Amino acid sequence: MxxxxxxxxxxxxxxxxxxxxxxxxxxxxxxxxxxxxxxxWELLQHVARRGIVEIFGSAIRSYGNGCVVEVGTGEVSLxxxxxxxxPKLFVNSFGNIRVVVTDGTFTLDLSVTDIRLCEADHKxxxxxxxxxxxxxxxxxxxVILSIGLARPWxxxxxxxxxxxxxxxxxxxxxSVM
Numbered sequence: 339m340x341x342x343x344x345x346x347x348x349x350x351x352x353x354x355x356x357x358x359x360x361x362x363x364x365x366x367x368x369x370x371x372x373x374x375x376x377x378x379w380e381l382l383q384h385v386a387r388r389g390i391v392e393i394f395g396s397a398i399r400s401y402g403n404g405c406v407v408e409v410g411t412g413e414v415s416l417x418x419x420x421x422x423x424x425p426k427l428f429v430n431s432f433g434n435i436r437v438v439v440t441d442g443t444f445t446l447d448l449s450v451t452d453i454r455l456c457e458a459d460h461k462x463x464x465x466x467x468x469x470x471x472x473x474x475x476x477x478x479x480x481v482i483l484s485i486g487l488a489r490p491w492x493x494x495x496x497x498x499x500x501x502x503x504x505x506x507x508x509x510x511x512x513s514v515m
Contacts, residue, residue: 339378339507340372340373340375340377340378341369341370341371341372341373342369342370342371342372342373343367343368343369343370344367344368344370345360345362345366345367346362346363346366346367346368347362347363347366348360348361348362349361349362353410354410354411354412354413355394355397355407355411355412355413355414355415355487355501356415356487356489357413357414357415358414358415358416375513379509379511382418382482382509383420383482385417385418386417386418386419386420386482387417387418387419387420388419388420388422388441388442389419389441389442389443390405390419390441390443390444390485390503391443393414393417393418393419393485394407394412394413394414394415394417394487394503395412395413395414397411397412397413398412398503400444401500401502403446403447404446404447404448404449404502404503405444405446405502405503406500406501406502406503407487407500407501407503408500408501409490409498409499409500409501412487412501415486415487415501416484416485416486416487416506417484417485417486418482418483418484418485418509419439419441419482419483419485420481420482421439421440421441421481421483422440422441422442423440424475424476424478424481425437425438425439425475425481425483425508426438426439426472426475426476427450427468427471427472427475427508428468428472429463429465429468433461433462433463434449435449435450435452435455435456435463435468436448436449436450437450437483437505437508439483439505446503448485448503448504448505449502449504449505450504450505450508451504451505451506452505452506452507452508454467454507455467455468455471455508471508471510474510474512475510479510479511479512480510480511481508481509481510481511482509483505483507483508483509484505484506484507484508484509485503485504485505485506486503486504486506487501487502487503487504488501488502488503488504489501
């Protein structure tokens with residue numbers, strides 16, 4: 339996190355909504371430097387938007403407790419959101435890490451895929467860390483969420499695959515690394 343890297347030669351492979359996709363060889367990747375916490379927060383603020391539609395465009399729509407984009411549509415698949423109110427981070431009754439977030443238009447209950455919130459098995463939630471982050475957010479610590487559309491997935495009981503909105507990372511101003 340917060341590392342500036344050179345990917346070397348890249349080849350564009352994007353398709354809507356995953357227009358950011360590029361192939362590169364991991365052998366050509368080199369670290370340039372790590373941004374300071376202040377630089378990283380400034381970069382996050384620069385790219386972040388206050389609305390989900392502002393990030394993903396008009397193809398995103400409410401679906402159940404979340405948002406989806408139909409396969410083959412949409413403008414982007416990644417973005418950063420400055421929520422209107424402080425999000426609520428929790429673990430649901432199935433043991434899944436979730437966040438309730440609003441941008442003023444959508445109020446959503448989204449899956450969180452931030453690996454830093456899981457134990458080494460990548461499944462077990464780190465409850466102490468989750469509770470600490472949630473407490474800091476509830477006290478008003480500024481937060482920016484990295485959000486993205488998952489690869490196409492068909493929810494049980496649904497009729498087709500869709501790109502589901504999820505939270506990929508949680509960034510708090512007092513510890514952005």
